[in-house]
Amino acid sequence: MTNSAPQDQAAKPENGIAGYLAGHLREYGLLFALIAIMVFFQIVTNGTLLKPVNITNLFLQNSYIIIMALGMLVVIVGGNIDLSVGSVMGFIGALAAVMIVNWEVPVGLTILACLVVGILIGAAQGYWVAYWKIPSFIVTLAGMLVFRGLSLWLLEGQSVGPFPKTFQLLSTGFVPDVFGVGRPNATALAVGIIAAGASVWMGLRKRARNKAYGIEDEPTAFFIARNVIVAGALLFVIYKLSTFRGLPNVLITMGILTIIYAFLTEQTTIGRRIYALGGNEKAAKLSGIPTERLTFLTFVNMGLLAALAGLIFAARLNTATPKAGFAVELDVIAAVFIGGASMSGGVGKIVGAVVGAFIMGVMNNGMSIMGIGIDYQQVIKGLVLLAAVIFDVYNKQKQG
Amino acid sequence: MQTLLEMRNITKTFPGVKALDNVNLKVAQGEIHALVGENGAGKSTLMKVLSGVYPQGSYDGEIHYDGQIAGFGGISDSEKLGIIIIHQELALVPLLSIAENLFVGNENAKGGIINWPETFRKTEALLKKVGLAEQPSAMVDSLGVGKQQLVEIAKALSKDVRLLILDEPTAALSESDSQALLDLLLELKEQGVTSIVISHKLNEVRRIADTITVIRDGATVSTLDAKKEPITEDRIVHDMVGRDMSARYPERERRAGDKLLEVQNWNVWHPEHATRQVIRDINFHVRAGEVVGIAGLMGAGRTELAMSLFGRSYGRNITGSVKLRGKDIDTSTVATAIRNGLAYVTEDRKELGLILEDSIQRNITLANLPDVAKSGVINEAEETKVAEQYRGAMRIRTPSVFQKVMNLSGGNQQKVVLSKWLFTGPEVLILDEPTRGIDVGAKFEIYGIINDLSAAGKGVLMISSEMPELLGMCDRVYVMNQGGFVGELSAEDASQERIMSLIVTE
Ligand SMILES: Nc1ncnc2c1ncn2[C@@H]1O[C@H](COP(=O)(O)OP(=O)(O)OP(=O)(O)O)[C@@H](O)[C@H]1O
Ligand SMILES: [Mg+2]
Numbered sequence: 001m002t003n004s005a006p007q008d009q010a011a012k013p014e015n016g017i018a019g020y021l022a023g024h025l026r027e028y029g030l031l032f033a034l035i036a037i038m039v040f041f042q043i044v045t046n047g048t049l050l051k052p053v054n055i056t057n058l059f060l061q062n063s064y065i066i067i068m069a070l071g072m073l074v075v076i077v078g079g080n081i082d083l084s085v086g087s088v089m090g091f092i093g094a095l096a097a098v099m100i101v102n103w104e105v106p107v108g109l110t111i112l113a114c115l116v117v118g119i120l121i122g123a124a125q126g127y128w129v130a131y132w133k134i135p136s137f138i139v140t141l142a143g144m145l146v147f148r149g150l151s152l153w154l155l156e157g158q159s160v161g162p163f164p165k166t167f168q169l170l171s172t173g174f175v176p177d178v179f180g181v182g183r184p185n186a187t188a189l190a191v192g193i194i195a196a197g198a199s200v201w202m203g204l205r206k207r208a209r210n211k212a213y214g215i216e217d218e219p220t221a222f223f224i225a226r227n228v229i230v231a232g233a234l235l236f237v238i239y240k241l242s243t244f245r246g247l248p249n250v251l252i253t254m255g256i257l258t259i260i261y262a263f264l265t266e267q268t269t270i271g272r273r274i275y276a277l278g279g280n281e282k283a284a285k286l287s288g289i290p291t292e293r294l295t296f297l298t299f300v301n302m303g304l305l306a307a308l309a310g311l312i313f314a315a316r317l318n319t320a321t322p323k324a325g326f327a328v329e330l331d332v333i334a335a336v337f338i339g340g341a342s343m344s345g346g347v348g349k350i351v352g353a354v355v356g357a358f359i360m361g362v363m364n365n366g367m368s369i370m371g372i373g374i375d376y377q378q379v380i381k382g383l384v385l386l387a388a389v390i391f392d393v394y395n396k397q398k399q400g
Numbered sequence: 401m402q403t404l405l406e407m408r409n410i411t412k413t414f415p416g417v418k419a420l421d422n423v424n425l426k427v428a429q430g431e432i433h434a435l436v437g438e439n440g441a442g443k444s445t446l447m448k449v450l451s452g453v454y455p456q457g458s459y460d461g462e463i464h465y466d467g468q469i470a471g472f473g474g475i476s477d478s479e480k481l482g483i484i485i486i487h488q489e490l491a492l493v494p495l496l497s498i499a500e501n502l503f504v505g506n507e508n509a510k511g512g513i514i515n516w517p518e519t520f521r522k523t524e525a526l527l528k529k530v531g532l533a534e535q536p537s538a539m540v541d542s543l544g545v546g547k548q549q550l551v552e553i554a555k556a557l558s559k560d561v562r563l564l565i566l567d568e569p570t571a572a573l574s575e576s577d578s579q580a581l582l583d584l585l586l587e588l589k590e591q592g593v594t595s596i597v598i599s600h601k602l603n604e605v606r607r608i609a610d611t612i613t614v615i616r617d618g619a620t621v622s623t624l625d626a627k628k629e630p631i632t633e634d635r636i637v638h639d640m641v642g643r644d645m646s647a648r649y650p651e652r653e654r655r656a657g658d659k660l661l662e663v664q665n666w667n668v669w670h671p672e673h674a675t676r677q678v679i680r681d682i683n684f685h686v687r688a689g690e691v692v693g694i695a696g697l698m699g700a701g702r703t704e705l706a707m708s709l710f711g712r713s714y715g716r717n718i719t720g721s722v723k724l725r726g727k728d729i730d731t732s733t734v735a736t737a738i739r740n741g742l743a744y745v746t747e748d749r750k751e752l753g754l755i756l757e758d759s760i761q762r763n764i765t766l767a768n769l770p771d772v773a774k775s776g777v778i779n780e781a782e783e784t785k786v787a788e789q790y791r792g793a794m795r796i797r798t799p800s801v802f803q804k805v806m807n808l809s810g811g812n813q814q815k816v817v818l819s820k821w822l823f824t825g826p827e828v829l830i831l832d833e834p835t836r837g838i839d840v841g842a843k844f845e846i847y848g849i850i851n852d853l854s855a856a857g858k859g860v861l862m863i864s865s866e867m868p869e870l871l872g873m874c875d876r877v878y879v880m881n882q883g884g885f886v887g888e889l890s891a892e893d894a895s896q897e898r899i900m901s902l903i904v905t906e
Pocket of ligand 1: 414415418419437438439440441442443444445446797807809811837
């Protein structure tokens with residue numbers, strides 16, 4: 001209609017900051033929850049949580065969860081779920097151990113073979129889900145049993161290890177200080193400063209672009225606060241690491257993977273199509289999106305990351321045990337949902353999943369330091385997951 | 401006459417949108433009250449306020465019902481008072497039987513145990529009342545939309561309805577189903593049921609309404625009493641759009657060029673029942689600059705034809721050839737069909753057309769992402785620019801292109817679907833019920849867009865159940881019945897009677 005509607009002018013959020021916050025409660029909430037949990041455990045553990053050695057441990061302990069959470073987020077956004085990742089991870093660890101220790105296959109070749117096997121496992125499961133439309137819950141539940149059994153069979157019920165040094169470096173190695181300063185590790189500091197700078201710079205760029213296109217703006221105070229907190233936390237953590245042994249290799253792996261997946265999901269056509277697929281498969285299909293192939297690929301990707309996680313986990317423990325990876329899928333899935341993904345697909349962010357994984361990780365670590373038994377730990381983690389999802393649903397209802 | 405319902409100064413705001421701004425509505429006991437207005441005027445929102453979908457406290461203003469101030473915390477509260485709403489989107493459970501659907505949440509049960517004989521008996525009585533000859537045990541998904549709509553009404557009747565609210569009940573219905581439904585409403589009126597009907601079909605409004613309330617941009621514009629004097633459609637349109645609209649169909653220079661699309665010997669079988677042929681030996685063509693219609697009753701196979709052409713999205717064992725400018729083209733997948741210049745605007749925008757959780761922007765670019773991307777990386781700024789262009793050109797009413805499509809009114813959602821397909825730059829645009837649920841003004845705009853396409857030498861294939869629309873827009877009309885074409889009429893020869901007689905004689 002030519003006569004303009006009053007809605008057109010009512011475009012500006014009426015009550016600036018409060019309105020903005022209401023619309024983005026989830027994103028800020030997650031960040032604040034992580035900070036609050038860290039502060040809480042920092043206090044109750046008398047400062048142990050943020051000791052350099054413990055921060056290093058936190059990364060080592062949680063790396064495999066975070067790596068799998070990346071793949072799981074993609075699977076869940078695509079409207080599926082993968083229950084087999086824990087078993088696959090254990091199986092790949094076992095395979096690596098048997099190959100290296102029993103068959104004396106070179107480390108490099110083993111790593112390559114294991115990753116390929118991971119891809120094949122993902123492809124095998126994805127095939128049924130994508131092309132036969134068998135619910136992923138069932139296919140991967142089967143996979144979970146199969147690969148749990150196969151690891152037992154491979155290891156003949158025994159632990160196999162230890163691994164050669166070169167393999168362990170995958171997980172417990174540290175990036176050497178190229179500047180030769182030693183402590184604090186100058187390489188680490190440099191990386192930290194560059195990373196913090198890059199994150200602020202990218203934030204500014206995005207903001208400038210949004211402004212140019214009149215996209216809803218984050219209030220300036222929020223923008224500054226958020227960036228100061230994120231950059232500050234990054235620098236803080238890296239400084240702490242630098243005073244210990246520097247940057248763990250896995251941290252680098254994790255960081256790079258996170259950036260790659262965040263980019264893939266948010267900036268590329270393939271990422272966009274996966275969101276569309278999860279949001280409404282039929283509409284996506286009628287838009288020319290190869291929904292089957294994409295579903296298939298999300299599982300292939302998950303298989304690859306589960307294999308990588310399996311290698312890293314085995315390298316850290318320095319043995320492969322039949323119990324490795326047991327119930328890990330639950331932590332991974334929980335991390336993704338805490339991070340704001342939706343069970344029905346189409347919604348969720350990589351950064352959310354990573355923060356969700358950290359929330360789980362910090363809780364695990366903090367509670368262990370406090371000496372809380374594994375029994376209560378489970379209860380508390382379960383309640384946190386429930387609270388996060390309730391918060392989501394509540395938020396949605398209030399907006400609707 | 402006694403007033404049953406009065407809504408006073410209702411104001412309802414969503415983040416960034418004032419959907420209702422001091423709306424007043426007065427409904428008399430025992431009348432049929434029509435609520436009309438443009439897409440996004442706030443009709444559905446007003447009815448959601450009334451029925452408690454938006455609970456008291458989430459809006460401003462007062463509701464007086466039956467002489468008392470009423471405030472509902474939820475749908476169940478309003479249902480207790482006999483206010484039953486049938487939403488724009490049907491809300492039946494497809495895989496349950498009619499009987500189960502009628503009494504879901506309201507079961508004939510003692511101590512939690514359902515009394516099936518009684519349920520079936522009651523169902524039978526209710527079905528008779530609405531004129532459905534179906535078995536109570538029939539699955540809802542085996543019924544057509546028209547019958548499903550009647551089941552919805554039966555469900556309302558099972559709850560002792562006093563005020564029945566129907567939000568665009570005939571939007572998805574065929575001519576005859578619509579007639580049946582309107583007759584039923586008139587019959588219910590005789591029995592003392594008051595109804596509020598939202599509709600964009602003004603001829604239907606004229607037929608049944610005692611009073612017509614027009615809202616525009618979230619405010620009441622006028623209340624017309626149709627009992628005293630008949631209200632002309634032009635009058636209603638005037639109030640709806642705020643100005644006179646002389647013509648319903650924009651002028652177009654008719655000038656058909658060479659054959660653009662040609663489909664030969666098209667045969668399609670049912671996806672599940674391999675022996676059932678759904679489309680039979682269809683041959684047709686569309687010339688450059690031509691608007692070609694396909695007329696037919698519901699179930700004639702028009703949507704099936706369109707979807708089977710568009711990347712074989714429907715059916716199996718498809719045979720036949722599709723030519724564009726005389727050359728065979730590959731339409732075996734949706735992606736290749738799009739690449740070869742076809743676009744299909746679905747009749748079912750919610751299920752098949754949109755990602756409701758996603759923004760307007762993301763929906764518009766979805767079928768043609770490469771055009772806003774460079775080597776697979778999306779240029780979001782460019783994307784926003786495109787979305788803004790379409791928002792302007794199509795007059796999509798929204799505070800921003802980042803609004804979730806879910807939050808748009810039905811008509812504006814339709815414009816988003818259209819934008820999405822226009823952005824793919826099609827040679828031949830297949831439109832399936834393109835103006836379903838769309839107000840007169842927006843219809844005019846969409847017709848204008850169709851004309852622009854044809855002026856640019858594109859072809860348009862238009863499926864529509866609204867015959868006046870086909871007659872007003874098309875250069876040629878194919879008539880379809882039971883999976884085959886039974887006739888072809890030029891614009892000069894076509895009339896409602898001729899089309900109907902072609903369908904019937906078959
Ligand atoms: N949940 C919501 N969030 C934000 N805006 C909304 C929401 N629901 C409705 N709106 C807005 O309120 C306005 C009125 O919408 P409504 O659905 O009532 O229109 P309508 O008159 O029923 O239109 P149509 O004829 O197209 O169905 C529209 O601008 C719409 O975008
Ligand atoms: Mg509506």
